[in-house]
Amino acid sequence: MTLGYNEKLVLLKLGELKRTDVEKLVKATGLEQVAVMRAILTLQSQGLVKLKERREKVVKLTDIGKKYAEIGLPEVRALKLLKERKKIRLDDLREVLTEDEIKPIIGVLRREGWVKVEKTSEGLVLEITEKGEKAGKRAIDEILERLAEKGHLSLEEVEKVIPVKELKRRKIAQEDEIVERTVEITEKGLELVKGGIELKKEVTVLTPELITTGKWREVEFKPFNIKAPVKKIYPGKKQPYRVFLDKIRRRLIEMGFIEMTVDSLIETQFWNFDALFQPQNHPAREWTDTYQLKHPEKGQLPEKELVEKVKTAHEKGLAGSRGWGYVWSPERAMLLMPRAHATALSARQLAKGVQIPGKYFTIQRVFRPDVLDRTHLIEFNQIDGFVVGEDLTFRHLLGILKRFAIEIAGAKKVKFFPDYYPFTEPSVQLSAYHPELGWVEFGGAGVFREEMTEALGIKEPVIAWGIGIDRLAMFKLGIDDIRYLFSYDLRWLREAKLIW
């Protein structure tokens, strides 16, 4: 059994005092209260001291009570003025009372029988009564004084003088519970003290100074108990989902992808749909599938040449196609909407020009009407990207997608299904396996159609994908409800792992 410096010190003092309270031990040892308490608990666990707690219900002054104890209760102050002047106007009380105190004062003074009140043309006039002249210290004044002096009194003591309810009603005092801790040294403790305790200075850190001066020989090193329970702390940290997105971004950049960025969440239909060869009468363009902006309703189209090419692609076709065969409306293309898919950025990038070969990606917040449930949000994040290069084929695309799902997202298995998108041919849908949710649809991919890429000025094949990144995040963060990604649940935010 080894005792630390603090424990030894406390035990030695208790050897002298035998029995005392914690406060006195704090004074006697010169240690902090927490250090004394900790030492007592250790000593108690070794049967050297006994700690007894006594709880007592007491009455204490409130802040208002403390103030009144100093300057007097409002009625006492009023009475003092009345004793001096005998007859005063209500207004005169402003000299000694605050606005709040004046309101109820007449009632109080009357109840005590200290004043006669008269209504005059100049307002209320108060005159002191005989009883007022003779009035001395009342129960309430006495208790106020005693409470101020002692700090607290037991409930019984107060009740003997005045109902505590009355003090509480006037917000002068409140009930409280105090714990009195007495510590007593045990037989075993006394024996140890008699046997002699060597009090060596205890250090927790070995400093260069201790070594060079040779003082390390005289000191005792405090052993560390790394298993001691400590308070859990939750330092600030990044939101777990944000961490996930940042990691993916980093990973993609490491893989040589160039990030495509944009400032706004709002997009013209031109970039969201038209530039992607999605016909204007396509059902996915209806309000049921996308949101639309009311104010402002329309945005700007890009340069004329590009708009003309897109128009031609839609109306008559490009690159050997016949197009969709309808009259393309620039007005319609100007309509603004919250971006419905991140592929809009791929279109913008292709039109701006790309490196050949080149790899691009973007992580975007996108918006689509849906019914919220554990796998659907109306606002979610997509990671879109494309690879452009001369010899690219559909097989490259499947390889990239599989790598994403397994390596980046930690999916266990992936599956591809044939699918349809107006801007890709062939198109594929990617599903991944989640232990609890089963097969989850992740996103789509394909080879951009030539009608699209040619209008944007690209001759080489472009393989592209769009993945619902939130569902990938669910895999990584080990959650089965997508809404949790944006949750304010502190417990989750605190405990979610940031490193996987």
Ligand SMILES: N[C@@H](Cc1ccccc1)C(=O)O
């Ligand atoms: N933009 C499509 C996904 C996709 C992107 C790129 C190519 C093919 C499909 C979606 O949101 O569902």
